[in-house]
Amino acid sequence: MRFCPKCGSVMIPDRKRGVLVCRRCGYEEPIDPEKAEAYKVKKTVEHKPDEGVIVVEEDVRTLPIAKVKCPKCGNEEAYWWELQTRAGDEPSTIFYKCTKCGHTWRSYE
Secondary structure, three states, rough: EEEOOOOOOOEEEEOOOOOOEOOOOOOOOOOOOHHHHHHHHOOOOOOOOOOOOOOOOOHHHHHOOOOOOOOOOOOOOHHHHHEOOOOOOOOOOOEEEEEEOOEEEEEOO
């Protein structure tokens, strides 16, 4: 991640032009070819409301664990994570994945 030397904001790569651009003040600088790999997107996640649940973490064992009952097997522990699946002014959605059976469900609280 590169920060703008003028205003301190995060600079965004413009790959078509081969420059980093500050969205706040407009400062631009060329992308160093040796560091170009660092500006590539490693993983993208697309989610549509009618699709199933998605997990952002590839290894769920790195996620925190909550004391919540699995609706499928009754186990009392599940990994959890939070995603903004609706508009920004709406509350986020909490997802759970059972530590025993792997069942995934969401909470709309």
